[in-house]
Amino acid sequence: MIFERREVSKIDCMQMINTDRRMQIGIILLLGLVLIGIYGSNINGNIKANELNAKDAFIEGKIDCTEGVDVRENTVVLGDISAKNLMVDGAIQGKLDIQGTVTLGDKAIVDSDIKAKSIQVSNGAAINGYCSLCYADVTPKNFFPETEPAKPAKTAGTKSTEKTRKSAAS
Numbered sequence: 001m002i003f004e005r006r007e008v009s010k011i012d013c014m015q016m017i018n019t020d021r022r023m024q025i026g027i028i029l030l031l032g033l034v035l036i037g038i039y040g041s042n043i044n045g046n047i048k049a050n051e052l053n054a055k056d057a058f059i060e061g062k063i064d065c066t067e068g069v070d071v072r073e074n075t076v077v078l079g080d081i082s083a084k085n086l087m088v089d090g091a092i093q094g095k096l097d098i099q100g101t102v103t104l105g106d107k108a109i110v111d112s113d114i115k116a117k118s119i120q121v122s123n124g125a126a127i128n129g130y131c132s133l134c135y136a137d138v139t140p141k142n143f144f145p146e147t148e149p150a151k152p153a154k155t156a157g158t159k160s161t162e163k164t165r166k167s168a169a170s
Contacts, residue, residue, distance in 0.1 A: 046079075054090070062094075071105055088118075099135055104164075 038054040041064045046061040055072035063069060065083040073104070075090030089105035096102065098116040106124035117135035121127065 065156075 003165040011092045023117045032132070038057045038059065040051070040056040041058075043057065046063060046064070048064045050065060052063060052065050054075045054077070056074045057084045058076050060078045061078065062079045063081045063083070065081075068085040068087065068150070069081055070087045071077055071090040071092060073089045076094045077090070078094060080094040080097070081092065084098070085100040085102075086098045087098060087103045087105070088108040088109065090107070091109040091111075093111040095109070096110070096112050096116070098112045098114070100116070101118045101120060102116045103120045104110060104115055104120040104122060104125040108122070108125040110126065111128045113129045114131045115134050116132075117137075118133065119131055121154070131140060
């Protein structure tokens with residue numbers, strides 16, 4: 001489907017969207033078994049689908065996919081991404097909430113906080129943000145015993161040293 005120059009507030013469809021033109025969209029909402037392919041396009045709006053594959057694209061808006069998101073080379077995403085899995089070889093700025101695996105290729109640039117089950121980072125990838133494996137099956141509490149906080153050490157000038165000083169002075 002190719003959309004000409006017109007503003008659309010919402011698109012409901014059951015097919016693949018391939019576009020090579022600029023789209024001004026409020027919300028893209030796709031139902032059913034859908035893979036959105038965005039190749040060489042500028043998207044301004046939120047995307048909700050099963051899967052998203054973007055290459056040579058500029059996307060500004062929130063992406064919410066039930067399965068996977070692929071942000072391929074020469075793609076910039078400005079917005080939050082929520083999905084089961086994420087593969088990145090482009091650039092992302094926004095919060096990432098991924099229930100499964102985040103895979104960062106050697107050209108990935110991520111300026112985002114990442115919440116995921118696992119993160120795989122290739123040499124050359126850049127991450128600026130907080131990474132949390134909050135969906136992982138194991139937690140550090142399962143491996144490390146809880147310890148009590150250290151007690152503060154006694155400092156000079158306590159009563160026992162003051163008594164010693166007074167007896168030495170007399």
